Amino acid sequence: MAAYLANWWIRAGLVLVVFGWGPLLAIIVLATLGLWPDPNPNPIGPGLLFFLTCWPAIICLVVGVIRVQRKAAAGPPADAATSSPASARSAPASLAGSAWARLAALLGGAGLCLYGAATLTSDSSRGPAAAIVLGVVCIFWALTGRMPWWFRR
Structure with missing residues (x-):
């Protein structure tokens, strides 16, 4: 501290x-x-x-x-x-930061998926679908440590 x-x-x-x-x-x-x-x-x-x-x-x-x-x-x-x-x-300090980053990505991805699912019925724009896609990518990264093949350029 x-x-x-x-x-x-x-x-x-x-x-x-x-x-x-x-x-x-x-x-x-x-x-x-x-x-x-x-x-x-x-x-x-x-x-x-x-x-x-x-x-x-x-x-x-x-x-x-x-x-x-x-x-x-x-x-x-x-x-x-x-x-x-x-x-x-x-142990190196970067491992602790990585665990916190993965936890944040997991929680953020879950929040994005929930937000997208909740607003999908009331909103016909691309926003809810994009939130779900980004949420899935965040959760995938948090669990595997790499980006999905379909999300890369």
Whole structure:
């Protein structure tokens, strides 16, 4: 956790989350608890602040997580690797990331298939069919680790 908090990208993303999303979330929570003067608030200013900081915060957090994971996957410096032989025998960090990626692909593919199946009867466009095809491809990749032959160029 310390490696993540030491990364500049993650710290910038967290600052955007706290100061950009915090006011709107505080108003929502206080109105839900009945502590806000208006029981049904329409906070325009905090809503615009959330709108302007949402994607930059998410992008900063994702870039920071990727950079920390790549740094961890690269391993310790050469002098530290020779001093601790136990770290050389441990499994590479990329395997853990691969398992998470496959789990995300499996869940995302299942969600896409369910969405496509649910909207197939009410929508006659290509959207539901494309969602089902992409869902099947995600599930196939998650289970086998490769793309289907019919999906490649």
